[in-house]
Amino acid sequence: MRIGELAARTGVSAKTIRYYEDIGLLPPPEREPNGYRDYGEDAVDRLRFIRDAQATGLTLTEIASILELREEGQPTCEHVAELLEQHLKDLDVQIATLQATRDHLATLTERARRLDPATCTDPVRCQTIAEATDLRVARRVAQPQAHRHS
Amino acid sequence: MRIGELAARTGVSAKTIRYYEDIGLLPPPEREPNGYRDYGEDAVDRLRFIRDAQATGLTLTEIASILELREEGQPTCEHVAELLEQHLKDLDVQIATLQATRDHLATLTERARRLDPATCTDPVRCQTIAEATDLRVARRVAQPQAHRHS
């Protein structure tokens, strides 16, 4: 498939896909005779894996190492294994923190809800927040396959 | 207390504390006659809250809005409440995703561990990863109060 289709199917922009290739996160795909990139099904999996791993807080560089390990079935390096184990520990901590902060936020939310919502004095700020929220959701939540596709 | 002590007690650098003040995340503290910032105990709480909230994926701008809500007991804006509720939903999704990816990574880790660790061929990369790991831990995990304090 071409880059556009891959983008549509993963929710990752063509721009970003090329960028991932540049930084070594995606292997250079075959090219059609005209020079267009030609991806196989595996690229879809790989991109989804990247998105998920990214959502857990791994950097793109770290993800690249993991993918190397995954694809070669080879230990590129002892440190990759350590990285993974460390990250697992981090994840457990993070999950716990999330739960705790979730509760904290829940309290605040309740309070917010009990107060008069008509006193919005700063529409600019509000707008900013609304946008930020959208962005955050878009960038962090793993898209199954459907997406608002401009 | 002065900025240095606050930094030591929270694990947030003095530099970063001033930066937070600049962007409105921390209220400008009192000043000693000599101009030095003079913080109260609440600053410690506030910084810890910021770190936790940040660990859940909120941006600093979003955190600023929440803190405003928290401190004024006022609904700055309807959208802040929406932000919080949305974020709670996000958190639940995120926690689930983390668990799932955690398992995925655990599998990879096991695989990594079963393979020969002696074949490390790319020390530069390894170094990078090691550093990245340190950074990641430092920046994301909420410090209780102890920390490796350069």
Added chain:
DNA sequence: CTACACCTTCCATCCGGCTGGAATGTCAAG
């Protein structure tokens, strides 16, 4: 033919979140 969607590369820019460093001030200890 030409319009149009789609692809290519390349280079610049943006954003969030810091961080470094210069130039200067304050103050307690030796």
Added chain:
DNA sequence: CTTGACATTCCAGCCGGATGGAAGGTGTAG
């Protein structure tokens, strides 16, 4: 008094992770 640790402001730069846009090639449909 000077030295040293700490503080101040201000401005520049960095990193990760993209994103924008120019300038151009391709290929099918009308």
